[in-house]
Amino acid sequence: MSLETLSQMLLGHAILWSLIYGAVLCYRGPSLAKTIVKVLAVLPLAVLAFVQGGPMALTFALVACAIGDCFMSRDGTPAFLLGMVAFAVGHLGFIALFTAFGSDVSNLQGAGRILGVILVSGAAIKWAPEIVRGAGQLKPFVIIYILIVVVMAVCAFSLPHIPKGASTAVASLLFVCSDLLLGRHIFVQPHNHPFRIPLSISIWVLYWLSLMMLTIIYLF
Secondary structure (H helix, E strand, C coil): CCHHHHHHHHHHHHHHHHHHHHHHHCCCCCCHHHHHHHHHHHHHHHHHHHHCCCCHHHHHHHHHHHHHHHHHCCCCHHHHHHHHHHHHHHHHHHHHHHHHCCCCHHHCCCHHHHHHHHHHHHHHHHHHHHHHHCCHHHHHHHHHHHHHHHHHHHHHHCCCCCHHHHHHHHHHHHHHHHHHHHHHHHHCCCCCCCCHHHHHHHHHHHHHHHHHHHHHHCCC
């Protein structure tokens, strides 16, 4: 099997399982099927990054996200905490990736970059307090996680003027939106919220698209 064929298969599997998860499982309760499908929607992206010889930071971040998906799809606080730790590690992997491609705060020039940082920071400042209040015993971990997410977004906006810069910023914004919506979904909104299903689908779409975009951006 050629590398091109293998890559197409991996990408196809990731797309297929992501569609199944978004359409059928993302708004349902924990189950083994949910865990398997969710992991299968992300893990092929990590394998693709590896077989294509992409940056190790990209593969590392995608593997961490797949592990986070595994734990987040299970029930109970310990599993949730492990999932959050895995995703935090994934974000740190993306920070390392952006740094390797020249991310530097000295690049934060121009209205678009500054506006992006303001939007991310403003959203975090507006939503973080109520998310943290609802996190209970997980407050310290949630605070650290939010800070890491904001740093990742700032690093994305701090990339130099290369073709990867603008698209990375967009992908990072999708990731941030997904994380903030997930935080509100878990810690703020009631379980019987009328928009629970469309919100769950939106969170998944934003998250998976961000990973897909980042994979493609740094492989091709």
